[in-house]
Amino acid sequence: MNDSPLLSCDARQLGRSLRLWRTLRRLKQGSVAAELGVSQTTVSRWESGLAAPSLDEQQTLRRLMAARLDSAADFELGRLVERAPGAVHLICDLSHRLLAMSRGRERHCRLPRSELIGRALWCYATPEIVAQEARLDALGWYEPAPGAVEFDTGASVEQDMPIVPSRMRWVRFQLSDGSFVRLTETISEGGHAARLRTASPAVHE
Numbered sequence: 001m002n003d004s005p006l007l008s009c010d011a012r013q014l015g016r017s018l019r020l021w022r023t024l025r026r027l028k029q030g031s032v033a034a035e036l037g038v039s040q041t042t043v044s045r046w047e048s049g050l051a052a053p054s055l056d057e058q059q060t061l062r063r064l065m066a067a068r069l070d071s072a073a074d075f076e077l078g079r080l081v082e083r084a085p086g087a088v089h090l091i092c093d094l095s096h097r098l099l100a101m102s103r104g105r106e107r108h109c110r111l112p113r114s115e116l117i118g119r120a121l122w123c124y125a126t127p128e129i130v131a132q133e134a135r136l137d138a139l140g141w142y143e144p145a146p147g148a149v150e151f152d153t154g155a156s157v158e159q160d161m162p163i164v165p166s167r168m169r170w171v172r173f174q175l176s177d178g179s180f181v182r183l184t185e186t187i188s189e190g191g192h193a194a195r196l197r198t199a200s201p202a203v204h205e
Helices: 011-024 029-036 040-048 055-064 072-083 127-135 192-199
Strands: 088-092 098-101 149-153 166-174 180-189
Touching: 011 029, 011 040, 011 055, 029 040, 029 055, 072 088, 072 098, 127 149
Parallel strands: none
Antiparallel strands: 088 098, 088 180, 149 166, 166 180
């Protein structure tokens, strides 16, 4: 289990995300500054990459820009993920908070979906996931139309949401409110996955 702080992107990339989120919501820098308790100049410097928010400010920004499945279209997206045949889940790209999960993913878990929704998943990350997260900026993840990212991960099975040896795919896209989500899909599994399914408690039909 990885207990590192939730750092889903470089602090300066967080400022770039703020600019896009604010623009889509038609909010002025001054309005965001008042909400965060900082000056408009500070917000401007974050968005231009000239300054980085402090750790406390980063957490506040992540709460402000957290993805939620509030609109009808976004709620339906969550339902589509739940009905997906494979091992798929949807998280907030900033906080790693779980928004939706397919039955195929839930079958690997030691807790039912109802107890995992809303939980930040970063604590379950394998070393390979942590390393891939650190490369996202270089891969163009925070650009307007990023490509999918695929990589191999090892196992981390002694936890509520186990990760099996597998190849994973991440896709980033935007919700109707301007926030960003990440669709995480297991596209192939190692041999340990079958043993884990057999050993794990039956979930939650």
